[in-house]
Amino acid sequence: MPTKPFPARSPAEKVGGLVYFGRMLDKIRAHAKGELPAEYLEKLGSGFDGRCCRFLGLKYEDVVARVKEGGSDEEIWQWAWEHSRKPTDEDIQNFNEFLRKCGWKDALTPTLERRKRESGLENRPDVETMFHYIDADEQRELM
Numbered sequence: 001m002p003t004k005p006f007p008a009r010s011p012a013e014k015v016g017g018l019v020y021f022g023r024m025l026d027k028i029r030a031h032a033k034g035e036l037p038a039e040y041l042e043k044l045g046s047g048f049d050g051r052c053c054r055f056l057g058l059k060y061e062d063v064v065a066r067v068k069e070g071g072s073d074e075e076i077w078q079w080a081w082e083h084s085r086k087p088t089d090e091d092i093q094n095f096n097e098f099l100r101k102c103g104w105k106d107a108l109t110p111t112l113e114r115r116k117r118e119s120g121l122e123n124r125p126d127v128e129t130m131f132h133y134i135d136a137d138e139q140r141e142l143m
Helices: 021-032 047-056 060-068 073-083 089-101 109-118 130-137
Strands: none
Touching: 021 047, 021 060, 021 073, 047 060, 047 089, 060 073, 109 130
């Protein structure tokens, strides 16, 4: 059975056309309120957070500072876009597809398999990617 509900959206949900960005905002907000579960602290600012920031050409610390100023997802996305490297629509599509497929027959597959075992999800053949794992582990329908 999936292990933990978490009040962050699925990594597959998009803000500004980009997957994961909204989840990163949710995690930053939860951390600022002291509500981010301890197991999420180790990868805060790295992992997919880091990939998202590097893709946009932003420093994670700058995104955190902007989120702490407040505002909607759309307002923060607008700020991020104004300060980003301005990826093309094709860049965004490629990034989205790359992130969506992480863990599927690639260098992250051993990590995915380990995490599935640790979470009791090893008998879930539908959990083929890290995004699937995150959704299953946090008790959401797979997107």
